Amino acid sequence: MNGESTHPDAPPFRTLSSRYPIEDLEEALGEGISTGHPDMPEFVATPSQIDAIVSYIKSLNRR
Template sequence: MVACAGGSSAWAQDGLQIAHGKKLVEANCARCHAIGPAGKSTHPDAPPFRLLHLRYPIEDLEEALAEGISTGHPDMPEFVADPQQIGAIVAYIRSLSR
């Protein structure tokens, strides 16, 4: 019974992290990128987030976000995230490829 309760808590935590990541990408990325499970990016050089795992390992985003992504598409604004935000963004992007 305790294992089930702990598992349930972990699922809830994952859900909160994914929801936080979604809010972050809505605020910072949705202007150019398709950030959901469907749709086309509004910027021709901005890949849809649901396809990022096909281009490179999602773990590589952690370092890029920590250092400040400044080279995505040519006119992409620089975006720097703190460790908590990075974890949430990566969790959200991973959730799209499930």
């Protein structure tokens, strides 16, 4: 939970809220997010997967 990201262009999820409003993440995931680096594959998430992703990222901020 406190290590560095294995990819320099991919910040750890636990710091995401300091760089991006988590409240906006659900909409962005629903519309599709362009990958931030070439190692990240494109994916399409279902609404329930989006809810789970956002809940997980929010849970990291409480630790």
